[in-house]
Amino acid sequence: MTLDDIDxxxxxxxxLNADQSTTQLxxxxxxxQPATWRRLRRLQDAGVISGRRLVLDAEKVGFGVTVFLGVKxxxxxxxxxxxxxxxxxxxxxxxxxxxxxxxxxxxxxxVARDLADFERVLRRRVMTLPGVGNVEANVxxxxxxxxxxx
Amino acid sequence: MLDDVDRRILRxxxxxxxxxxxxxxxxxxMTAARVTRRLDRLRADxxxxxxxxxxxxxxxxxxxxxxxxxxxxxxxxxAFDDFLSAARQVRAVIEIQTFLGRVDVRLSLIARDxxxxxxxxREEILTLPHIADIEALMTVARLKYxxxxxx
Numbered sequence: 001m002t003l004d005d006i007d008x009x010x011x012x013x014x015x016l017n018a019d020q021s022t023t024q025l026x027x028x029x030x031x032x033q034p035a036t037w038r039r040l041r042r043l044q045d046a047g048v049i050s051g052r053r054l055v056l057d058a059e060k061v062g063f064g065v066t067v068f069l070g071v072k073x074x075x076x077x078x079x080x081x082x083x084x085x086x087x088x089x090x091x092x093x094x095x096x097x098x099x100x101x102x103x104x105x106x107x108x109x110x111v112a113r114d115l116a117d118f119e120r121v122l123r124r125r126v127m128t129l130p131g132v133g134n135v136e137a138n139v140x141x142x143x144x145x146x147x148x149x150x
Numbered sequence: 151m152l153d154d155v156d157r158r159i160l161r162x163x164x165x166x167x168x169x170x171x172x173x174x175x176x177x178x179x180m181t182a183a184r185v186t187r188r189l190d191r192l193r194a195d196x197x198x199x200x201x202x203x204x205x206x207x208x209x210x211x212x213x214x215x216x217x218x219x220x221x222x223x224x225x226x227x228x229a230f231d232d233f234l235s236a237a238r239q240v241r242a243v244i245e246i247q248t249f250l251g252r253v254d255v256r257l258s259l260i261a262r263d264x265x266x267x268x269x270x271x272r273e274e275i276l277t278l279p280h281i282a283d284i285e286a287l288m289t290v291a292r293l294k295y296x297x298x299x300x301x
Contacts, residue, residue, distance in 0.1 A: 001209065001210065003210070011203070014202075014203035015202055015203050015205055016200070016202065017200035017201075017202070018167070018200070018201045018202055018203040019200045019201055047206050047209040048205060048206060048209045049203045049204065049205060049206075050204050050205070050206035050209070051203075051204045052167040052168055052201050052202070052203055052204060053167065053201060053202045053204050053296075053297060054160075054163050054164050054167040054198075054201050054298070055198075055199040055200065055201055055202055056164075056197060056198060056199070056299060057196055057197055057199065058299060060195065060196060060197045061152055061160070061197060061299060061301060062152070063299055068247075068249070068256070070287075085293050088293075088294075089293055089294045092300035093300055094294065095294070095296070095297045095298065095299070096294055096295045096296075097292070097293040097294040097295075098217075098289050098290075098291070098292050098293070098295075099289070099290040099291040099292075099293060100217065100287040100288060100289055100290060101287065101288040101289075102285065102286055102287035102288060103285055103287060104287060107217065107287065109297070111299060111300070136251075136252060137251060138249040138250065138251030138252065138253050138256075139249060139250040139251055140247055140248075140249060141247075141248045141249055141250055142247065142248045143245065143247040143248075144245070144246050144247075145202075145244065145245055146243050146244050146245065146246065148205070148207070148241065148242070148243070148244040148260060149212070149241045149242055149260070
């Protein structure tokens, strides 16, 4: 799908705040409400906007620690990737699971109440996963999303 | 602090952020006015922030996503600040995270294809200041990505 400048501005705007009404968005972009609605609809239909993400202050709701884990599988070939993926995706503290190519096989984003809670999740849930091998942990200090090539 | 009612509302919203207040009200057995008051308070307290549209870069032709794990030269006092402000100028970067651990900074980078990635990597990434080491992980598939919290 090809975008024009107004589409790009619209995407930048909803990527920061998707709660805005089409009227508010239209005012910003100098478009009528129906025209804004049509553009948003087109972006959704094309799958460019694939959904909406609720943003919570993790710390304020009691999750003070976010850790990224690089996981290497120990017995590749012998255990099924599907088994590992199913089990890891079912852990509530695991927010995202990516299959990657490189130093690790999977990249996990894990939230915990504090470091002690993280240790519990790591020992009881992650280290007991089928086929799990070497695990590297990095504690998240800050994060920002960028508009990207829009 | 959150109480059980707050948690229930937030759980419902995490599952579907576009859910209108009347739906939340009937799901929680509360009046719409009470749900609205709760939401207003959660927003005022900074717990609930504006929701964000999720952009599928693949649908825009960016088929390659790479995670760059960067170690910085910490002997330079301003290494972090210099690196971060330069990394913000790279348009292909969609996420910047800093860490405590073996990795200092991670950049999420998208590209149209491998030649495009190679060009960005050589011309825009390797020229960033104070890099001591850099490792690349290529994303093959994303299996879970809702980033919801276990409330």
